[in-house]
Amino acid sequence: MTEPRIYLSPPDVTDVERKLLLEAFDSNWVAPVGPDLDAFEARCAELVGVRHAVALSSGTAALHLALIAAGVRRGDTVLVPSFTFAATANAVMYLGARPVFLDSTPESWNVDPQILADELRGRAVRGQLPRAVITVDMYGQCADYRPILEACDRYGVPLIEDAAEALGATYRDRPAGSFGLAGVLSFNGNKIVTTGGGGVLVTDDGSVASQVRHLSTQAREPVAHYEHRTVGYNYRLSNLLAAVGRGQLQRLPSMIEARRVTFEHYRAALGDLPGVSFLPVAGYGVPNWWLTCLLVGSPATRDRILAGLAREDIEARPTWKPMHLQPAYRDCVMRGGAVSADLFHRGLCLPSGSALTGHDRDRVVAAVRSVAAEQEG
Template identity: 45%
Template sequence: MSQSRLFLSPPHMSGREQSYISEAFESNYIAPLGPMVDRFEESIRDLTKTPNALALSSATAALHLALRVLGIGNGDIVLASTFTFIGSIAPILYQNAVPFFIDSDTKSWNLDPDLLEEAIHKAPSKPKALILTHLYGQCADLDKIISICDAHGIYLIEDAAESLGTTYKDKQSGTFGTFGIYSFNGNKILTTSGGGMLVSPHKELIDKARFYSTQARNDAPHYEHTEYGYNYRLSNILAAIGVAQMEVLEKRIQKRRQIFEWYHETLEDIQEIAFMPELNNSVGNRWLSTLTFANTSPEKIRLALEEYNIESRPLWKPMHLQPLFKNTLSLENGTSQTLFETGLCLPSGTQMEYDDVLRVCSILKKVII
């Protein structure tokens, strides 16, 4: 009899979700917006200490609104981490702007600040913004990146979709730029099944994003429109799930970090294995435990794990290697390609126990040794 499946990052409910959903049903706020949306936004403001938050249907929608509000459009160059998920990049295309991909450094696996400076000088026109991904729950080198963006007058948009609760110098990821975004997709550290959040210290920018997110309806008793917008707001029912999820964020972070430590302790003696690093001045949420192999094919390991009903996944394929972005602007040093070719994400769900980690590690050892 096969063992139960270990998923990569399954949802983990707090136990309060049904109560809040029932409360939302009883209020009859079933359509988007309502008291639970307000409470969900408030919980993000409380966590991040950012005065403005906007609950949306996805993190991709949040990035799209950030670019639209900042006036980024046809032909504008937007710098971006290449080692990321397509949702970080697609909004650039929505605005008919031009992505310029920047490779990673080895000390964080995130965007390389030295290449950022070089890319700015090599760009055919002045870049308008940078979409900076905090990969797998680990912060990029924010001090250097912020300094470079400030020096060149470039908007910083933090893609903190994977890094909710991660801190850099005791400050929450997603709160350093003009905008920050978070994801509540089904596989994230917290989930509303699907949803996102846009935050900013600038009220006027969030107000404009809020306007665009509700079909750009003008203040009138009828439907009056001077601009076009989108149907991007979050359902009050899904927000009820988010309210309950936010109550256990710290527990979820502690468990993800514990799972990483279990992997690290069990596998650290295998010399060909290297885990994703964490910058000294940051505390990541370890959304996924990720590692690379010096000599063994990660695909061979993935298939071996799958035989034992264990889900794992390759690291992100860099955007500059995607067929969609053939011949797109990029500045590469080979780091992200090497990580993609040698790396793997291991099961990291917060309902895992120590024996589950040992189950995964035992198979890895059989393949490697």
């Protein structure tokens, strides 16, 4: 019998989510308002440790509105890590602003705080400070926020935390998403918690939350007729999807633990292979273990492993291709670049879903070791 396909990070849903979804459906709260939406937002704010949360149609929508709240306008500059998914940079471009890309640190694969501080210092001297800084918590591990916040505060530049991959992670015992002007969470289908799509903006700033909530509902004014004093967006999350999210959040601790077990299993089973190293776990926090990522000896080896996994019907992917190597962003400024380029050329992500079985993990390990054995032979 053919073995079933193993996916990289599929949704992990149970009767908990089904029950809440059907209850919301039966109540007829199917529009982008309702008690499940309110409860989902309240729980997200509680988990992140902030006062406000606004549930939106995607993490990208949350980034877009966070940048508006930070005052980003056409012609502005925003500092952005190069090693990230395209949505981080795309949201900057939506506003006619320009990203300046920064390299990563090999110690955590997140943005290098020293490069960020140097860039802010140089721009301050030239009178060209960016309108905002975006950080990204890569693969479920927080960036190093102490020096980052010090640099942003020194020059009065607002920080937006793209914590799309990091719900449940911590930095010095403080939850991911709680840093800066606003944090962004994603509930896309491949994230540790999913609503089938969606995102949340989290913030301690009530005025930011109010502005984002207003803009996300087409910026309609609170009058009887349809009055619009500014351009808005159709960005709210539906009550039905929020019901699914409420069930997922109930199970977040167990899903984090399942992914941690998978990371430890892969590290123990593959860590002895020549040239193999895993995403370092920074001493300043605890990740949510969203994806298990590793580096191998060369780009050719990485590609052989991906091909070997594909032959066994196992989904795996390269790590993010940095933005400064993307054709769409070829004209943007890049500071550094060697680290993030190497992370892409030698990096891959292994199946890490929270419903992954021991047998699934063994299949992945066997496929990787088989490629390694071919090379040795």
